[in-house]
Amino acid sequence: MPTSRRRPDTLAVHAGSPRPRVLGAIVTPVFQSAMYEDEGSGVYHDIRYIRLNNTPNHLAVQEKLAALEGAEAAVVASSGMAAITTALLTFLHAGDHLLIQDSLYGGTHAFVTRDLESFGIGFDFVDGDDPASWQSKLRPSTRVLYVETISNPLMRVPDLEAVVGFARKHRLVSMIDNTFASPINFRPIEHGFDLSLHSGTKYLNGHSDIVAGAAVGSAELVSRIKRRLDHLGGSLDPHACFLLERGMKTLALRVRRQNENAAAIADYLSGHRAVERVHYPGLASHRAHERAARLFDGMGGMLSFEPAGGEAAAERVLAMLTVPAVAPSLGSVETLVTRPALTSHSGMPREERMALGVTDALVRVSVGIEAVEDLLEDFGKALDSV
Ligand SMILES: *Cc1c(COP(=O)(O)O)cnc(C)c1O
Numbered sequence: 001m002p003t004s005r006r007r008p009d010t011l012a013v014h015a016g017s018p019r020p021r022v023l024g025a026i027v028t029p030v031f032q033s034a035m036y037e038d039e040g041s042g043v044y045h046d047i048r049y050i051r052l053n054n055t056p057n058h059l060a061v062q063e064k065l066a067a068l069e070g071a072e073a074a075v076v077a078s079s080g081m082a083a084i085t086t087a088l089l090t091f092l093h094a095g096d097h098l099l100i101q102d103s104l105y106g107g108t109h110a111f112v113t114r115d116l117e118s119f120g121i122g123f124d125f126v127d128g129d130d131p132a133s134w135q136s137k138l139r140p141s142t143r144v145l146y147v148e149t150i151s152n153p154l155m156r157v158p159d160l161e162a163v164v165g166f167a168r169k170h171r172l173v174s175m176i177d178n179t180f181a182s183p184i185n186f187r188p189i190e191h192g193f194d195l196s197l198h199s200g201t202k203y204l205n206g207h208s209d210i211v212a213g214a215a216v217g218s219a220e221l222v223s224r225i226k227r228r229l230d231h232l233g234g235s236l237d238p239h240a241c242f243l244l245e246r247g248m249k250t251l252a253l254r255v256r257r258q259n260e261n262a263a264a265i266a267d268y269l270s271g272h273r274a275v276e277r278v279h280y281p282g283l284a285s286h287r288a289h290e291r292a293a294r295l296f297d298g299m300g301g302m303l304s305f306e307p308a309g310g311e312a313a314a315e316r317v318l319a320m321l322t323v324p325a326v327a328p329s330l331g332s333v334e335t336l337v338t339r340p341a342l343t344s345h346s347g348m349p350r351e352e353r354m355a356l357g358v359t360d361a362l363v364r365v366s367v368g369i370e371a372v373e374d375l376l377e378d379f380g381k382a383l384d385s386v
Pocket residue numbers: 079080081082105107108148177179180198199200201202211212213
């Protein structure tokens with residue numbers, strides 16, 4: 001069977017592993033060597049050196065990720081933010097302009113609103129769900145259109161097909177932060193996106209123990225990002241590469257379980273008397289449900305909800321839960337709950353935050369792989385107490 005036709009569960013386990021195996025080792029060993037013998041190519045970016053993200057551990061994990069996303073190439077970075085900022089700074093130069101979705105991961109939002117201007121790069125926010133409004137924001141200098149597959153914390157899904165069409169028509173580089181979906185649920189390159197970006201800290205690694213990032217796409221675009229990354233220096237350490245490769249072997253297994261658990265919890269919360277609203281793309285009540293059902297292989301492990309009774313009720317629910325930990329971040333094996341008003345959106349003025357729908361009572365859940373019965377029982381007890 002050609003390797004490229006293998007299914008995600010098989011690719012997650014096997015793709016990228018060195019062949020022949022290193023001294024017969026089933027697992028890619030950690031190559032804790034900063035540099036390698038000169039092969040005499042004379043090209044700086046080809047020298048094999050840890051910062052250039054091209055040691056055996058980098059190559060193995062990059063190949064696995066590219067295979068999982070159905071893409072030609074991938075490059076890893078020292079964090080999701082390193083991948084995102086480097087990708088943006090590869091395709092945006094002084095005088096250029098960026099169109100970017102208005103509901104963004106906090107770090108990306110901060111970079112765009114606080115740092116881009118110092119590089120001479122302009123930007124406009126767009127509503128990802130309203131393609132008709134994009135044209136009026138387009139400028140001759142616009143180079144990039146940027147969205148997130150599923151946005152935090154209301155799990156909005158932008159009009160992904162319109163993003164690809166608009167970017168092609170206007171010769172923009174289309175970039176998508178695919179962290180929340182993971183390649184198990186959505187593969188942006190197969191849908192025509194130019195670049196898929198990840199925080200590997202989340203689902204890809206899945207065990208809350210490293211920070212990592214990645215950019216995935218055509219060999220040409222990825223090599224341009226790699227060259228910029230070589231200079232900016234946001235490379236991933238080989239040991240972190242090893243852990244990321246190990247984590248990704250169970251990606252399909254974990255994400256499918258998280259999809260199932262999240263769907264069951266979303267259903268349960270929707271029917272609970274003490275819950276006012278649930279945001280989950282798998283629910284028929286979600287505004288992009290039809291789109292998500294058409295484009296995604298799974299609805300993801302992220303959801304948010306508002307208990308009746310406002311902030312006090314939300315605090316009570318968090319205090320009563322015994323299985324999930326109260327913590328930011330997401331995508332790991334353990335269930336995590338957080339109030340975005342206090343974490344991801346704490347820097348935003350309250351009125352602006354409320355207008356977005358991020359209320360004081362909103363609770364975000366990153367659903368883990370625990371037994372769903374235990375999770376349902378725990379949420380039930382916590383909600384019955386409010
Ligand atoms: C966490 C996250 C990032 C940033 O990743 P780091 O690895 O923390 O730098 C970017 N985008 C999304 C959607 C994230 O959840």
